[in-house]
Amino acid sequence: xxxxxxxxxxxxxxxxxxxxxxxxxxxxxxxxxxxxxxxxxxxxxxxxxxxxxxxxxxxxxxxxxxxxxxxxxxxxxxxxxxxxxxxxxxxxxxxxxxxxxxxxxxxxxxxxxxxxxxxxxxxxxxxxxxxxxxxxxxxxxxxxxxxxxxxxxxxxxxxxxxxxxxxxxxxxxxxxxxxxxxxxxxxxxxxxxxxxxxxxxxxxxxxxxxxxxxxxxxxxxxxxxxxxxxxxxxxxxxxxxxxxxxxxxxxxxxxxxxxxxxxxxxxxxxxxxxxxxxxxxxxxxxxxxxxxxxxxxxxxxxxxxxxxxxxxxxxxxxxxxxxxxxxxxxxxxxxxxxxxxxxxxxxxxxxxxxxxxxxxxxxxxxxxxxxxxxxxxxxxxxxxxxxxxxxxxxxxxxxxxxxxxxxxxxxxxxxxxxxxxxxxxxxxxxxxxxxxxxxxxxxxxxxxxxxxxxxxxxxxxxxxxxxxxxxxxxxxxxxxxxxxxxxxxxxxxxxxxxxxxxxxxxxxxxxxxxxxxxxxxxxxxxxxxxxxxxxxxxxxxxxxxxxxxxxxxxxxxxxxxxxxxxxxxxxxxxxxxxxxxxxxxxxxxxxxxxxxxxxxxxxxxxxxxxxxxxxxxxxxxxxxxxxxxxxxx
Numbered sequence: 064x065x066x067x068x069x070x071x072x073x074x075x076x077x078x079x080x081x082x083x084x085x086x087x088x089x090x091x092x093x094x095x096x097x098x099x100x101x102x103x104x105x106x107x108x109x110x111x112x113x114x115x116x117x118x119x120x121x122x123x124x125x126x127x128x129x130x131x132x133x134x135x136x137x138x139x140x141x142x143x144x145x146x147x148x149x150x151x152x153x154x155x156x157x158x159x160x161x162x163x164x165x166x167x168x169x170x171x172x173x174x175x176x177x178x179x180x181x182x183x184x185x186x187x188x189x190x191x192x193x194x195x196x197x198x199x200x201x202x203x204x205x206x207x208x209x210x211x212x213x214x215x216x217x218x219x220x221x222x223x224x225x226x227x228x229x230x231x232x233x234x235x236x237x238x239x240x241x242x243x244x245x246x247x248x249x250x251x252x253x254x255x256x257x258x259x260x261x262x263x264x265x266x267x268x269x270x271x272x273x274x275x276x277x278x279x280x281x282x283x284x285x286x287x288x289x290x291x292x293x294x295x296x297x298x299x300x301x302x303x304x305x306x307x308x309x310x311x312x313x314x315x316x317x318x319x320x321x322x323x324x325x326x327x328x329x330x331x332x333x334x335x336x337x338x339x340x341x342x343x344x345x346x347x348x349x350x351x352x353x354x355x356x357x358x359x360x361x362x363x364x365x366x367x368x369x370x371x372x373x374x375x376x377x378x379x380x381x382x383x384x385x386x387x388x389x390x391x392x393x394x395x396x397x398x399x400x401x402x403x404x405x406x407x408x409x410x411x412x413x414x415x416x417x418x419x420x421x422x423x424x425x426x427x428x429x430x431x432x433x434x435x436x437x438x439x440x441x442x443x444x445x446x447x448x449x450x451x452x453x454x455x456x457x458x459x460x461x462x463x464x465x466x467x468x469x470x471x472x473x474x475x476x477x478x479x480x481x482x483x484x485x486x487x488x489x490x491x492x493x494x495x496x497x498x499x500x501x502x503x504x505x506x507x508x509x510x511x512x513x514x515x516x517x518x519x520x521x522x523x524x525x526x527x528x529x530x531x532x533x534x535x536x537x538x539x540x541x542x543x544x545x546x547x548x549x550x551x552x553x554x555x556x557x558x559x560x561x562x563x564x565x566x567x568x569x570x571x572x573x574x575x576x577x578x579x580x581x582x583x584x585x586x587x588x589x590x591x592x593x594x595x596x597x598x599x600x601x602x603x604x605x606x607x608x609x610x611x612x613x614x615x616x617x618x619x620x621x622x623x624x625x626x627x628x629x630x631x632x633x634x635x636x637x638x639x640x641x642x643x644x645x646x647x648x649x650x651x652x653x654x655x656x657x658x659x660x661x662x663x664x665x666x667x668x669x670x671x672x673x674x675x676x677x678x679x680x681x682x683x684x685x686x687x688x689x690x691x692x693x694x695x696x
């Protein structure tokens with residue numbers, strides 16, 4: 064093929080966005096649709112951060128249109144002489160056009176480097192912008208980034224703009240781009256909006272979902288302090304929430320933190336309302352300062368006896384929110400979708416502000432400082448005990464050697480991507496599974512009884528529990544600081560328990576262990592739940608299996624005209640090996656549920672509620688969901 068000037072393609076206007084949408088929004092899956100909605104919402108929040116908007120309304124329509132309305136200043140509509148077009152049209156059709164490239168209009172901004180609205184426009188088959196300015200309504204329509212109409216004056220708003228000032232954007236994601244669908248989960252939308260409401264104290268957020276006739280409002284005057292208290296709702300706080308805010312070199316640092324009786328960290332970071340899920344320099348500065356202050360205080364009080372505390376010692380039980388507001392022109396994110404802050408100066412500024420305020424807080428609140436010291440010293444003790452246990456037990460056994468647990472019936476396949484591990488409840492079901500499996504790629508590990516509730520168990524105790532130690536050995540990755548994802552022996556780890564209360568409890572205990580102590584395996588989508596059938600229907604040598612009572616009734620009605628035999632399986636051990644294989648283990652027709660963590664905060668709260676010490680929240684959850692359970696008791 065000839066490579067010359069004719070080979071060079073120049074994409075005009077918004078063509079690059081439609082050609083390579085993932086470069087701008089990360090993905091063209093449903094996550095990309097959510098990203099588009101967030102970009103429009105964040106533009107309205109920018110008006111609120113600038114002090115000009117107090118209300119933001121988000122509507123999901125029946126036809127999967129999304130509308131965002133604010134009462135800010137309204138996008139400028141006056142002409143830009145150099146383009147012979149209105150500022151509104153330029154902003155919505157040109158990349159890198161906007162008011163966020165200097166620090167005058169938006170000192171703080173969460174918009175996508177000035178390209179958010181134009182990107183959403185490019186990826187929508189219908190996009191409408193309405194503006195209220197100077198006592199006049201303006202409207203302009205687009206399709207796939209191209210104007211369908213000119214800028215038009217109108218007598219009233221069709222999108223719900225107030226009679227003062229503001230902007231309304233309505234768009235329909237283009238199915239040519241988002242081929243897997245555009246129907247957003249309202250729970251996810253509410254979570255995203257609620258998160259932004261915490262970061263925008265004093266701003267009223269309204270959410271309407273016309274699909275299910277839902278109306279929801281969020282308003283948090285307490286800001287990130289309220290967010291920390293919400294995260295810890297199912298945990299036992301050890302002291303009042305610590306909160307402080309300061310500014311240096313045009314970077315405003317806001318921090319709220321609280322230690323609880325949990326054994327894991329819940330740390331969230333934001334920059335200009337953007338959730339920096341991968342952290343960045345601001346998080347590094349916070350962690351460095353926290354460890355130093357706690358060590359300095361502990362040494363001054365003479366309570367640190369076994370050497371300085373590590374960063375790992377100071378994070379267990381910590382719930383913290385770090386929120387930076389900084390000039391939009393100075394922002395440096397790693398990647399277009401902004402999940403990690405790259406500004407080097409942020410690290411030093413956060414470190415100094417946290418150090419100054421936390422040192423003062425410890426001096427003025429000795430009881431809270433003492434509670435924090437007790438917590439981190441317990442964590443240090445558990446870490447040292449776990450290290451000793453590894454040195455004396457684990458390193459001499461299977462975690463560092465080649466010996467696998469005796470109960471494990473391993474598979475012959477050596478490629479982890481093709482291998483499956485079934486974690487089976489009880490020796491009886493384990494025996495059926497071992498006989499019914501495909502030995503080439505399916506391994507079986509029976510667990511005896513209910514394992515340890517590891518929700519609040521440190522590693523030293525976890526590793527003394529034989530069933531859990533065998534599980535870690537079988538998986539092959541090691542645990543804690545010995546964890547090595549590359550050593551994972553099975554890419555499908557399938558929990559297979561009875562469909563009764565005990566089985567569900569055992570399944571929850573296993574999930575708790577993975578979520579709290581081997582979270583990367585969960586996050587990478589390697590954990591599955593097997594779905595054994597609940598009923599067997601048979602007559603005249605015809606056999607059918609049903610996985611719910613509704614399916615059983617449908618099969619009975621459609622497949623049998625007379626009498627038939629009905630068997631309700633109360634346990635996996637009631638199935639013979641052939642039945643277990645054909646209904647639950649055969650990849651050709653089995654049903655598996657994959658465990659995904661879409662919302663780490665919600666998952667953390669759920670495990671704390673289900674497996675923690677606080678009884679009332681768990682009781683309320685059980686009573687609320689009891690009717691939807693499909694179990695024998």
